[in-house]
Amino acid sequence: MNTSKTYNVIGLMSGTSLDGLDIAYCCFEHKNKTWNFSIEKTRSINYSATFKTQLKNTVALDAPKLLAFHNQYGSWLGEQVKVFIQKNNLKVDFIASHGHTVFHQPEIGLTYQIGSGQHLANACNQKVICDFRTNDVAIGGQGAPLVPIGDQLLFSNYDFCLNLGGISNISFHDGEQRVAYDISPANMLLNYICQKINLEYDKGGQLGRTGKTNLQLLAQLNDLEHYKLEHPKSLGFEWFAENVIPILDHIEDSIENLLHTSIIHIASQIANDIINTKKVNATVLITGGGAKNNFLIETLQHKLTDFATVVIPSVDLIDFKEALIFAFMGVLRERNETNCLRSVTGALKDSSSGVIYYPR
CATH class of the missing domain: 3.30.420.40 (ATPase, nucleotide binding domain)
Structure with missing residues (x-):
């Protein structure tokens, strides 16, 4: 049939x-x-x-x-x-x-x-x-992240699905359930720094690559309360404006150094969370605009050496995975099937x- x-x-x-x-x-x-x-x-x-x-x-x-x-x-x-x-x-x-x-x-x-x-x-x-x-x-x-239902049903051949948009978020299977949450600010952080010199974004991470680490900034970013919370957890612009912008606006350094340090911060937080799952020889599918930031991807892969391999897919999937999955969420809604997972958002039920x- x-x-x-x-x-x-x-x-x-x-x-x-x-x-x-x-x-x-x-x-x-x-x-x-x-x-x-x-x-x-x-x-x-x-x-x-x-x-x-x-x-x-x-x-x-x-x-x-x-x-x-x-x-x-x-x-x-x-x-x-x-x-x-x-x-x-x-x-x-x-x-x-x-x-x-x-x-x-x-x-x-x-x-x-x-x-x-x-x-x-x-x-x-x-x-x-x-x-x-x-x-x-x-x-x-939490109402977020929502993409994991698509990761589970469309991309189950990868151990981790990592999206590098304004915010970095990750999705993976843990035991019998899907786990997902927002890790850190990503392009939201990098683009905010670029706007200080009227630049929309750091293409390929070229500016960030030439900078040096500002240890004071790195310590302040790594000490944000969000990183101490258990998942489920999610981030929004209000959180960024309240917790991150004041740090950036009170640090005096070159744009290159601010970008370099922020990339080290983003990659470190992502790598720590992946390594802490104790998965072996894992594959990490990376999509979103941050997948085109070569310096960020190289930094992340370096931190994941011996733990996981990053996979950069076709440009269509890099750019349109979220649009694809919201289309898929619509299909699941049309069929009256689960499209929000309680294991991800912390809701009372799917x-x-x-x-x-x-x-x-």
Whole structure:
């Protein structure tokens, strides 16, 4: 009996590093209790300087202005999707959108992603599944990270899945359950330093490579309370602004040295956590923008010598893995199957999260 079922879905992702919107048209097939996938078409849309400033400043907006921008951003997402579908002549079952995180404070029961699902659906005339985090937080979870369900079902051939976006997060199987959490700031930290010299990012880690370690800065970063907490745990921009920016702004040193030290810090925290799992001859799949920072990857691999090997996949997977997995989370929601794992988020139970909107 043929038990296969296919889904054609567009995944949308906008990350904390504010580099832009990732759009991925993905095909999923469920056959004989296993999932296969392919990324068929992609597009990255860089945010304009004005739009980037708007997104960055959403945390300071009053409620009416924030909600108005939530709707405006949803319409903008839908317009980008409509163009993408028409240009590529795509057959689409639905859109799965992460939205853009403004607030993430699960300790007070709050997480909020802008990008109104109804406005998005109306603008592109497609069914939309979005708001994947709120339900998990409502039942006591961190609402993050969410990607591990995709790691478990689509990338189980790797011991660790490491994403280097604005924040570094890791996912792996421990005994009978999936474990995942945010390790440290990553591109959020490096890009903040670069912006001090009006540079968007340190391409390939070239500036960081030429610097030297600032031991005072390294000690302060390594001493952050987050690293002493047990998982599940997650990070957001508010945490970064409160705990990391004051450290950076009170250290006087060259940009090269600040970048170099931050890369040593990021690599050290990641390597420590991987080594502490005591897995032998492990493989670490690395995706996200940080996978293109050659100095960061080399530093991490050096620290993992004799413990694990890093694997850098194709550019499509580096850039669009999160969009792919949010598309997949939409598929699981469509099937009313688990897409948020309590073992990862600390929620009271596994859940099938996401809100469905139909165009009007």
